[in-house]
Amino acid sequence: MQSNKLGWLFLAPTILVLFLFGVLPFIYVLWVSFHQWNPFAANPNMIFNWADNYRAVVFDAQFLASLGATVAFVFFAVVTEVIIGYFLAQAFMGDFPGKAFFRTIHTLPLIVAPIIVGSVWKLMTTPSIGIIPHLLDNWFGLNLNIGTSALAAFTVTVVMDVWHWTPLVTLTLIAALVSLPADPFEQAQIDGAGPRQIFWHITLPMIAPALVATVFIRLMDALRTVDEVLMLTGGGPGSATRYVGVHIFKEVFPRTNYGYGSAISVIVLYLTIVVCWMLYTGLLAPRKGKEG
């Protein structure tokens, strides 16, 4: 009993901080989402409007387009990051000259602030004067213009995200691979299993928890991407890269549409939880069931 109380005492500061900075703000956002509230409206006060904001979100073509673009962005970015990250992790598991140097270089993007990443990529991709359009034009005769081509802008945002965040996936998967026991691999080799069989039947199942955790982290990050994209394209051309995070930012900050913006935030949070739950039940739960 005594140790139980002491445990709660030690936990109390953490719980308090979580409550103050996690739970309370969420409850406030939830509360605001049930109001019409724009401080620069003729009536700047909060007006309770039941679920009107949520109803409006469902029929908001701009939000739905934004959601569609976000799903595509998240899919291409996260899948590419996981694939490249895995191969890089495998490469870094082996020995080659300059390994430590390359591993350090490879992780550098992680320490760059997203707003800087967006700025640098903007410099590199500005039509006609950026290095990337210049080289693509010189080498392949391609005209990359992220100011006019929706596909080009979308692709560049994905590539930028992959460049920025693949190192995180690599580091996580290196940690997972390092922790794997050698026995199952040796046993499989003795039994004549090939590299592909070893990957599908041993490596992948064993690193699945780390892989899913990594995908969760990247998925949640990608869903709320704002600063990089805002800096690079501003959400354009048109609304081509107006991903959900950018959409919420524009609704809440410049437009000060607090009620509606909060409703979108809550819905996006809900969708994120649902997607994560689906991933969890689809990838990990069956495995746990088998083990159980």
Added chain:
Amino acid sequence: MTFTRTISASALALSVAASAAFAQDLTIENEDWWKEAGAQFSGVTLRGVTESTPPSNFISDVLAPKFEELTGIRVDVETTSWDQMYDKAIKDMEAGTGIYDMVYIEQDIIYAYLSRDFLVDVTAALAEKPELKAPNYDEANLTTFADNFRGENGNLYGIPMEAFIKVYLYRTDLFNDPEIQAAYKEKTGADLKPATTHEEYTQIADFFTEYMQGKGEDIWGTTAQAHTGHPASWYEFFESVAPTFGVYNWGIDAANNYSASVENGGTMNSAEAKEALAWWLHLRDIAPPESVQSTWTEVGTTFAAGRAAQGLVYGENAAWIAADDTKSKVVGNVGVALPPVAEGVMAAAEAGEGYIGYYDGGAFGLPVTSKQQDASLLFLQFMALPEVQEEWAVAAPRITLTSTYDSPKVAELDAELGGYYSMLRDQGKLFKGAPEYPFHAQVREATAPIFYQILTGAVGPDEGLDQMAAKAEEELTTLGYRK
């Protein structure tokens, strides 16, 4: 809005660092009065929040120390990014916490602040407390730009600290080149000189793009602030282009139930607005390719890199383009002119019934939530003293007092800038800031996505303006301004 412009302004600040002023360089008249007035507030600390720009930095680095030296009142000015500044200022005034005694007010947000009664009426406050009125502070000495910070009663709610106009810049080396002049004459039958009409401007732009591209030169006929996802393009059209066609105040008629569409009495989708958009879109098409990603800063950079023969450029950029050879390739080759206008627009502007371009800038306001209002009033007046203006104008290209134009250093700089300051003084009245709307960002953000669709070609220009007018009215109805 000025977030991106800050970068170029900062570059200018670096370039003038060698001539930067220090607090000890300033000589304040009536020092005894300031010492006496400040004595009652000795030990008080005033807190301000502003955007990090050269004019703001001059306040924190030069004016604040000098003020403290005289009065004993400490002034801490927090310089931060544009969005952070508004976030902090608005939350402070909204919650009534009284953290800030001075806040930066960009010209386009003043009406939103006034609608919320965030600001102290400076004119009235000084009239009520004549003992706080500084001898050398004179409201009448402020330029006409100060009118943008007056309330309905005509009183000042902010003391201007920076002011610029968006001007028509052209390359004098190209316009005065005999070979180019001859080629232009041969092609158009006209003499090559800065345009005064849209037709002339287009003709010049078409000529230069074709002529220079034909010679293999990376020079185009015009700039265009035509970003396809940033409000800079929206601003260029509604605040710099549409007014030159006679479409004012974004095409919204506040006196007519905030109507935007023609059918309800607005002009956002009028024939003039559609003509203006068609004109501008053509210019965008013959501008340097980077224009589709250009905001304020990039337009300045494009011109400074010598990639455009002419263009509409914000005044603060005009200064470094014309005078800073560490940043600009066209130093000494920059001419300044008034923007081209449609028939009747200049006459309307001269009669005070219209305007020909954008007058931008900002002021320092005193929040009603400030706990040190009297001490703040002293500092606001200190910022507007004639004797601090010359060094300030040289350190950051801004003028807010009429008397500053006559100072020797400013006259010298004016020559370098191709007469920019003279234009600001003599023709500044032809320009106007953002309309007196409290819903500035709200209507912009509601309509901007459609505007970006127009720029990408996903929506036709005429159809797009119709949609924007409808969307503006819908937003204004939601906000409760339109009944």
